[in-house]
Amino acid sequence: MAGxxxxxxxxxRLAPYLLIAPGIxxxxxxxxxxxxxxxxxxxxxxxxxxxxxxxxxxxxYGVHFFRSFRYALIATLLALALGYPLAYVIAFxxxxxxxxxxxxxxxxxxxxxxxxxxxxxxxxxxEGPAAWLLRRMHLLAEGGRLLDxxxxxxxxxxYNFLPFMILPIYVSLEKIDRxxxxxxxxxxxxxxxxFRKVVLPLSLPGVFAGSLLTFIPAAGDFINAQLLGSPNxxxxxxxxxNQFLAVRDYPLAAALSFVLMLIITLGVLAYARVLGTEExx
Amino acid sequence: xxxxxxxxxxxxxHEFLRQAVTRRGFLARTALGAGGLALGSSFLAACGGGKxxxxxxxxxxxxxxxxxxxxxxxxxxxxxxxxxxxxEFEKATGSKVEYTEDxxxxxxxxxxxxxxxxxxxxxDRDIIVLTDWMAGRLIRLGYVAPLDDSKFPNKANVVDxxxxxxxxxxxxxxVPWLSGMTGVGYNPKxxxxxxxxxxxxxDPKFKGQVTMxxxxxxxxxxxxxxxGKDPTKATVADARAAAAKIKKARLGGQIxxxxxxxxAEDLAAGNIAVAIAWSGDxxxxxxxxxxxxxxxxxxxxxxxxxxxxxxxxSDRQDLAMAWINYVYDPVHSAQIVAAxxxxxxxxxxxxxxxxxxxDLAKSPLVNPPDDLRARLHVFKALDEKxxxxxxxxxQDAIGA
Numbered sequence: 001m002a003g004x005x006x007x008x009x010x011x012x013r014l015a016p017y018l019l020i021a022p023g024i025x026x027x028x029x030x031x032x033x034x035x036x037x038x039x040x041x042x043x044x045x046x047x048x049x050x051x052x053x054x055x056x057x058x059x060x061y062g063v064h065f066f067r068s069f070r071y072a073l074i075a076t077l078l079a080l081a082l083g084y085p086l087a088y089v090i091a092f093x094x095x096x097x098x099x100x101x102x103x104x105x106x107x108x109x110x111x112x113x114x115x116x117x118x119x120x121x122x123x124x125x126x127e128g129p130a131a132w133l134l135r136r137m138h139l140l141a142e143g144g145r146l147l148d149x150x151x152x153x154x155x156x157x158x159y160n161f162l163p164f165m166i167l168p169i170y171v172s173l174e175k176i177d178r179x180x181x182x183x184x185x186x187x188x189x190x191x192x193x194x195f196r197k198v199v200l201p202l203s204l205p206g207v208f209a210g211s212l213l214t215f216i217p218a219a220g221d222f223i224n225a226q227l228l229g230s231p232n233x234x235x236x237x238x239x240x241x242n243q244f245l246a247v248r249d250y251p252l253a254a255a256l257s258f259v260l261m262l263i264i265t266l267g268v269l270a271y272a273r274v275l276g277t278e279e280x281x
Numbered sequence: 282x283x284x285x286x287x288x289x290x291x292x293x294x295h296e297f298l299r300q301a302v303t304r305r306g307f308l309a310r311t312a313l314g315a316g317g318l319a320l321g322s323s324f325l326a327a328c329g330g331g332k333x334x335x336x337x338x339x340x341x342x343x344x345x346x347x348x349x350x351x352x353x354x355x356x357x358x359x360x361x362x363x364x365x366x367x368x369e370f371e372k373a374t375g376s377k378v379e380y381t382e383d384x385x386x387x388x389x390x391x392x393x394x395x396x397x398x399x400x401x402x403x404x405d406r407d408i409i410v411l412t413d414w415m416a417g418r419l420i421r422l423g424y425v426a427p428l429d430d431s432k433f434p435n436k437a438n439v440v441d442x443x444x445x446x447x448x449x450x451x452x453x454x455x456v457p458w459l460s461g462m463t464g465v466g467y468n469p470k471x472x473x474x475x476x477x478x479x480x481x482x483x484d485p486k487f488k489g490q491v492t493m494x495x496x497x498x499x500x501x502x503x504x505x506x507x508x509g510k511d512p513t514k515a516t517v518a519d520a521r522a523a524a525a526k527i528k529k530a531r532l533g534g535q536i537x538x539x540x541x542x543x544x545a546e547d548l549a550a551g552n553i554a555v556a557i558a559w560s561g562d563x564x565x566x567x568x569x570x571x572x573x574x575x576x577x578x579x580x581x582x583x584x585x586x587x588x589x590x591x592x593x594x595s596d597r598q599d600l601a602m603a604w605i606n607y608v609y610d611p612v613h614s615a616q617i618v619a620a621x622x623x624x625x626x627x628x629x630x631x632x633x634x635x636x637x638x639x640d641l642a643k644s645p646l647v648n649p650p651d652d653l654r655a656r657l658h659v660f661k662a663l664d665e666k667x668x669x670x671x672x673x674x675x676q677d678a679i680g681a
Contacts, residue, residue, distance in 0.1 A: 122550075125552055126550070126551060127550060127551040128550075145552075147552060148537050148538055230536075230537050230538055231531050231539060231679055231680035231681070232532075232680065239681060242676055242681040243676075245389065246497075246676065246681075247672045247673055248388075248672075249673070
């Protein structure tokens with residue numbers, strides 16, 4: 001970066017480009033190249049037309065795509081319902097406990113994803129505490145189970161991605177100028193009105209970022225379904241992994257990955273439009 | 282194949298992680314991606330130590346170097362050896378051994394060594410240990426060097442039932458490290474009765490309390506045996522029939538899960554009653570849960586071996602042969618089995634084991650009687666096309 005600061009008053013016009021160069025290079029090497037390779041793999045079909053992988057992906061795995069997005073959506077909504085109030089409390093009401101609470105939100109990351117999901121398994125065991133409690137309350141049939149059910153998979157997804165929902169929302173709430181809320185109340189707004197008209201709109205960028213950070217990885221996740229679900233809860237991530245590693249049907253696996261990416265991209269664009277992010281700071 | 286620690290002192294976290302690094306590559310990789318917490322330095326070192334694609338200056342195939350003064354590099358599955366064998370071998374031969382437990386999954390390991398071996402490059406390993414079908418694939422692709430029988434006098438100790446296998450007639454390229462049996466594991470407290478047949482797992486009484494293995498050959502093979510078919514001669518039609526039966530059971534809710542060796546935890550925790558199970562796992566679980574039973578069904582059980590092979594680009598083949606010959610001594614084999622409770626394929630190990638671990642030697646899971654050995658089947662060696670077809674049929678059956 002030599003020379004950017006030289007000359008004092010006259011800024012180098014190259015500076016911004018030089019600053020983003022490492023990032024661009026990184027994306028080229030570690031994102032664009034793999035994507036191109038993946039695209040080649042998806043159409044590299046032997047003894048069949050080039051679109052065979054895509055044909056089979058759409059033909060045989062619609063139910064898995066649908067299920068993955070359904071689970072991811074429910075998990076995102078649950079994470080939002082749990083995460084927003086929590087982020088709100090940390091941002092506006094936590095006082096000197098703010099840092100401690102934020103630390104607690106991040107704490108799960110100190111152990112691996114895998115161990116945390118295994119811990120869920122232990123909690124949800126047929127003979128475990130949760131099942132026992134629910135049976136005692138007659139909320140679970142005598143032969144019923146929690147583990148290897150849709151509930152367990154969606155619960156696992158929600159739990160694993162919850163911090164990704166909380167942190168961006170917290171950041172956007174934290175940025176809100178408190179005087180705006182005071183001003184709203186001076187203008188005879190009820191606390192609820194002030195929240196609806198001032199705080200909520202201003203925190204939408206956080207909600208947007210948080211739901212993307214929850215929904216996208218949840219839709220492609222394969223650990224939760226594998227560990228906490230039965231075969232009837234298989235998600236698309238598990239299928240892709242199986243096709244890549246066990247069956248070694250590379251065109252199908254690559255095509256599935258592409259279809260997943262495409263649907264997610266379209267979904268994100270639609271979502272951005274609905275929330276009107278281009279007007280949001 | 283399934284690896285299970287028999288040491289009851291393991292705490293639960295270690296147990297989780299241990300399961301995480303066995304059989305299923307995805308778990309291993311995820312754990313690694315998530316920071317590789319406590320996967321053991323050997324595992325992590327191995328991931329950095331492969332130097333894939335580092336050209337070995339055009340190493341000639343089957344160089345058969347003497348390995349004088351060189352280090353023998355062995356890759357094996359986790360928890361598959363005792364602590365003494367390596368140092369004692371070093372002392373006996375005056376060589377150095379670098380023993381790495383970096384094989385967690387056949388498919389994953391194949392992905393690691395496929396490219397360099399295709400290009401005749403070094404994989405920085407002199408002994409690798411892979412399951413029958415994968416060994417068959419490597420032999421078919423010409424990736425491994427023939428074993429030099431002149432340096433393998435203990436070859437006479439190979440037990441009869443694995444002397445000649447379809448994927449390696451006459452054992453020219455591979456020889457078992459250890460073997461295991463696939464049969465039925467169950468918890469008598471949950472079943473309420475003794476089981477005898479593989480078909481007991483389809484008993485509607487156990488609805489939702491059954492697991493099967495994601496290992497295609499084990500699951501399809503056992504179900505075929507239950508249908509009165511011979512897995513050593515499996516045809517595509519047989520596979521389809523077995524898969525249809527499995528699929529029906531899955532859709533009907535009979536089968537709760539298809540797993541790697543995490544079924545063992547479910548069996549011990551009482552989540553399931555019956556599982557298609559590996560003998561070594563159940564033997565290992567006896568320490569915490571002596572009630573669990575491993576059954577070789579009356580129709581028969583599957584036998585698998587993990588086989589030692591020498592990559593063709595190894596420049597220390599003599600040293601590798603010295604190791605293979607060494608572990609084919611029954612006394613040395615007994616020492617290994619005492620720590621890793623699987624089946625030894627070395628004649629005379631049973632007697633040697635009775636001296637060092639009399640209790641273990643009595644277990645049919647480690648020391649199967651001859652009539653049980655006679656009922657064990659090795660799944661047919663599939664060619665590339667069949668393998669893809671079988672896998673497709675099976676993946677569809679298990680809904681993966």
